[in-house]
Amino acid sequence: MEPFFYFGMMSLLSVLVSCDPVPDGVVHMECHERYFMIAVDRSFAGDEARFEAVGKPCMILKQGNTKDRTGVYAITKSYAASCGYSIAVVPSSSCIELRASYFSCHTANQDDQVFTFSFNLLARCDGAEVVYALNKTCLPLLQWSPREVTCEVNYMEVSVRSEITCAAGTRKDDWNTLTTAHASATSDWQVMFQNDVEQIAPMSLSDARERGYVFELTDGRLVFRAPYGQPHAFISMVNGIPVEVVHATLFSRQSWFVIMVDLLTTCSIHEGTFEDGHVVFETPEALYPGPDATRLFVGLNSELLEPSVFTDREDIVIKNNTVQIRIPFNMDGGHRKSVASGDLYEFFTFHLHMEQLFDDEEETRLRLHRMLVTPLLLHPLFTQNQTVVEEHMFTVYLGDIPEDVELLSFQLNGHEILWPLANTSSYTIVNVVQPNHQHGYMLKVPFDDPAVSQEFCAFHSVKYSLGINYTLRVLPENELCYHSVSVSALTDVSPPVLDAACSETGITFRVDHRPLDFLWFFSVGSEELTSELAAQRGYRMTNDSHALQVVVPLFTQGFQYEGITLKGFLGTFEILVKERQTSAVQRSITKTCPFTSSEVIACSMDGRMTVLADLSLITPSGATPSSSNLLDVFCCPVEADSTRALFSFPLNSCSSKVKLYNGEVIYENEIFYYSKHASERVVVQCTYPLDGLHRLFSMHRFESDSPGSGRIIHSSQPTAAPLRATTVLQTRAPAPMRTSGDANAKLLASYGNVRYFRVLKSRKPHPDRRKGLFFQAVKRDFRHRG
Incomplete structure (x- = not known):
């Protein structure tokens, strides 16, 4: 590349006109010991600017010089070399520079001690070519050498x-x-x-x-x-x-x-x-x-x-x-x-x-x-990945950019982005000035930006990848160059954690949305927690762009109860966090809250029914709930007050009745006062899925995969009239699974401590029984067999 070029002779494209004086700072003139120098800012004059010498005639060349006006001489390439001028536009400089020898043509010389220079600068102004007069007198201080x-x-x-x-x-x-x-x-x-x-x-x-x-x-x-x-x-x-x-x-x-x-x-x-x-x-x-x-x-x-x-x-x-x-x-x-x-x-x-x-x-x-x-x-550009994983954002610095180079656009994984950015952009890029006449660009792109690629890796980690292609342009030629960089970040991903809070009527779960929540899902037991499931079970679920909230009312399906006393009880609800790809449980969010209620029933996994029942409607005048009992008159309350009684007993005791229906095993008992005139009764039931029971009865233990659902039924029973339910309190367990009819035979073989069975076929469908077999296991001592 040529380091400089000389201004050639140009014909006037328009009539030369006068313009205001040269603005301050765009022309610089200096006197040196043996030459005079003019530097003109190229941004003001343009690359097509030219000079003319103004002064006395000089008996030199007859060819190569054009005398435009009286006493004005265009400085062409050949004329400059013969007359002692050099004009250069250095591509790496912002100035046009003219140097004139003290003995150059048309320079006024007084005794080789005072030199006066007069030049015209021709530039464009408002579309017209204009003339700016430049004059300077120099007095060299250094004495002239003989040669x-x-x-x-x-x-x-x-x-x-x-x-x-x-x-x-x-x-x-x-x-x-x-x-x-x-x-x-x-x-x-x-x-x-x-x-x-x-x-x-x-x-x-x-x-x-x-x-x-x-x-x-x-x-x-x-x-x-x-x-x-x-x-x-x-x-x-x-x-x-x-x-x-x-x-x-x-x-x-x-x-x-x-x-x-x-x-x-x-x-x-x-x-x-x-x-x-x-x-x-x-x-x-x-x-x-x-x-x-x-x-x-x-x-x-x-x-x-x-x-x-x-x-x-x-x-x-x-x-x-x-x-x-x-x-x-x-x-x-x-x-x-x-x-x-x-x-x-x-x-x-x-x-x-x-x-x-x-x-x-x-x-x-x-x-x-x-x-x-x-x-x-080659000018290598410097890129540095300054990403902090905890910020969940790529931070990439592109540096060592020369001051005559600027960013035109960039691509993020093939998506073209123009610079400057739109106000709605989710990422930012900032021009950073460096002290060495260079600058750089700091780019920030969130991990969850659509342009960022995500790859789920083993051990609960996610790899984010971003390919950046920068397009830069060199000024003032607007030549384009390109620079590419790829960055990635590996994050350890933990399952979401739900916040849980107690209320008088239930438990509220809440979780803020995170970018990677799609890797997991929530479930209650084995069923995924969806809006459909929530509506079916009576949960109140809201899900917006910020958070998911689930309100679980007391006594809805999935609650577990323990510590039941007359003063209150503990209710526990569990939500599981599962990996979406494998459905493996990654986290369990369990909340236990104290509650108070006039009635509650719990059916444990080890085969025990605990029930707190309101007996105010069936208590005879002058009697108290403490004198009530179950079907077995020897099964009395654990605690009682003026209106309520607390019973806790094994399911296969206290003369409980057992029935099979639609893949479920239902254990039923009654709370009553022994009186032939009693018209009110309280029926209590525990229901278990048949396929979740390992043994219905054994000598020492009862095994179930999950707690059963319980019901307290307040009903009236007039003489010679079918049982009519009036009020029902129900605590629900997970929905049962349907089983085959062969389960009945398996059931009969597993009654280990029952003395005999009474198998009844219902002639009329009971409201709570419908069609099916009803089994009554009665514990009777052989001494009373008649």
Whole structure:
């Protein structure tokens, strides 16, 4: 890539108009010891801006220059090289820079001490091309050396003192004839060029000007200037370094003696190399006669530094009569530019300014300007996964982005996202400024975002994966480059935990929704807790976007009861958390609460019925519930008060009745007062699923997979009338499973402690029995058999 380019000649596209003065801060002008510099902000002038020189006519080239208006000269590429201008747009810089030699054309020169520059800046303003006048006067402080050589980027220039001290008869005024020679082809002054092979025939000054050479005489100096690559120049190798040489001898025959001026310019044309992260420039240590270069100064961007500054850094090496300057590619003072070519690249440009002093009989001062450019270097972007799993969010930082590169868009697992983001986006991205002229972007994406992929792994863990493809653009060219990164996070997932709270009428369960709750489900016993199941059993369930709440009223199916006394009892309800894939129980949420009620019945898994019954309707006048009993008159209450009685007895005792119906085993007993006039009765029942019973009766134990459901039935029984239920209290267990008819035979074989069976076939369907077999097991002592 070319490090700079020169402005070509452009035709005026519109009438030049005046505009307001140049805004502050967009144009910067500086006077240096041997040149004048203008820097214009490209954002103001644009890349198509151009300069014109304004000033006195100059007898130089007749070709290549366009005089647009009186005293105004367009600075083209060829005109700049011949007239002492260099104009560069460095791609890595934000400025257009013009440098003008103090001896440049059209510069007002007073005694080689005061130099006045006048230029026009042509730029676009509101669609029209406008002219901004730029003027500056410079007064160099450094005294001129007898010979001064300038090696600019596009031309070579040498100036020598014009005072002659030689043989008698030589007059200083004879130099004034050189001024006439600028305009006359018949001037006695001639120039002869020499190279390393032959001596070229002399030519007149007018012929030399036609070939692009410039000769000018000031009040005290003779100036010679030549663009690089002239036909009379030659390349020579000095200590292995290429140098370009133009050797011109200016002479005039005056009467019987000849006046000759030797004008020699020698400049290193080493283009620079890139070695081990350094831009390396080389030049011979002694380009001009003399034992050594007495002093050496090096700087960047026209600022010369003392030799010790570079020497301490080991950036200047003088070895084998060669000066080697090594500049780290990221050294301050250079200009950086990004380039997009699939990946992101960069190159660095350095404006090297070097000065050497050679001391032989008279001092020679050599100044060199070079634009050094690195090759394209890959600029890796830095990505860091800063995700904190507990935040349940990806946090990815993309850094080391140069300031001339910005984010255009990005993709999340293939989903295109434009930047800036919409206000409704669930993720955020923030531009983070870094102190080293770079910046970065912090992207946050929640784990539960639809763009994030999820994979359920073993041991209750979930892997979240996110592929990010960034699209960046390089300014101002809008070239695109891309960067990709993949991040993942593994989380240990625990089953949800429900909060439970007691109330007077039941238990309330509540759980806040989490992103991964879909991995589990809730169940009551073996059945999944759904809205349908809740409606069927009388639970009150609400489920919104924030939480699930289930209110379980007392005495609904699934409650277990224990610790029943006249003062109260404990009710327990359990909700299971199961893994959805395997239905395995992962967690049990059990809540036990104290309750009070006038009636309650519990059917235990070990075959015991505990019942607290309200006997106020069947208690005869003057009697108390403590004198009540079951079918077996010897089965009396455990506790009693004025209205209630508490019974607790094994199911296969106290003359309990047993019946089978539809896969269920029903144990039934009655609470009553022994009176032939009694019209009220209290029936108590416990019902178990038949397939959940391991043994109906055994000598020592009763086994059931789950508690039974109980009922307390308050009913009236008039004489010669069927039993009529009036009030019923029911505690429900899980719904029974239907079994085959062979269960009846198995049942008969398992009655271990029953003396005999009475098998009745119901003639009329009892409201609580319907069709089926009714078994009555009566415990009777053999001594009473009649």
